[in-house]
Amino acid sequence: MDIILQESKNAGNIGAIARAMKNFEFSNLILLNPQCNHLSKEAIDRATHAKEILQNAKIIKKLDYDTLIGATAIIGTDYNLNRTPISPETLAKMQLKGKVGILLGREDHGLNNEELESCDIIITIPSSKKYPTMNVSQAAVILLYELFKHSKKIKNGENIKLATKEQKEILLKLIEERTQKMAFSTEYKKETQKRVWKKVIGKSNLSKREIMALFGFMKKIK
Structure with a gap:
């Protein structure tokens, strides 16, 4: 599973996400049109012992995935279908096959409606209505933890042949x-x-x- 950062502007956040990835056994970091240097001193310092994840990160200009998962802080309604999300826990229980990517939005305004519409699945992290937004690196930690926690349970469905x-x-x-x-x-x-x-x-x-x-x-x- 790839962790994709959309147009990241903050090198420190990239480093922090790389560290979280190593904590929870993820290794594929993808940078979609990054707006900063992911190998800067700030990024490497924040990554701590996950420097190799930064060094192996791939920079891309467009997305090509069998299943693309978009992360947003905004909870949708039945009248705005492209923003009807599931929780990270629900995502963790799904048996996803093929090339899978989780798309994390920009630090300042996340993912726009068009980008969310292109996703196959949308997830959101439940939080206080008084202050629902969180730093992208904090969101990544919660999301990666849930996926890691359920990874052993998902193996029960490995023999099921899923649709392509x-x-x-x-x-x-x-x-x-x-x-x-x-x-x-x-x-x-x-x-x-x-x-x-x-x-x-x-x-x-x-x-x-x-x-x-x-x-x-x-x-x-x-």
């Missing part, structure tokens, strides 16, 4: 085609249906058997 990203995309295309032919009172409701299905499929750990059953069902809908 390509199979999920084919299923979503089938759903979109069928939805397009259905009568809705407004175009907004039609688009809402599409977004709901995208989030449901993104959050679920469909097995290959389950997704094949859904293929058959959708093909029967004219």
Whole structure:
């Protein structure tokens, strides 16, 4: 699992996250369009004994993952579907396969709606309504701890063959085609249906058997 930092501006935060990664046995640090030097003295000092994670960090310009998980501090509602998150504990119990990345937002304003919409799963850390925001490195510690804590339990499902990203995309295309032919009172409701299905499929750990059953069902809908 990759830990991805979106346009980080603070080298100290990058170092602190690298340290947390080593604490909880994560090693793949990805920097998406970083705005600072991740090998600066400040970053290395904050990383302490996790210097090698900084040295091995990859810098990228775009994302390409089978499952992309976005972290946000804002809790969504049914009227803003691209911000309907799950908790880190729920995420930790999921059996995710393939290339998986957790996207942590910018220090100043996190992830925007468009970026959250591109994610398959959205997570948020429950906190006080009086002061819900937290430093990105603090959020990373909590998230990585939950994933580490449940890592042994997740192994129980290792033999289950899960649906691939390509199979999920084919299923979503089938759903979109069928939805397009259905009568809705407004175009907004039609688009809402599409977004709901995208989030449901993104959050679920469909097995290959389950997704094949859904293929058959959708093909029967004219």
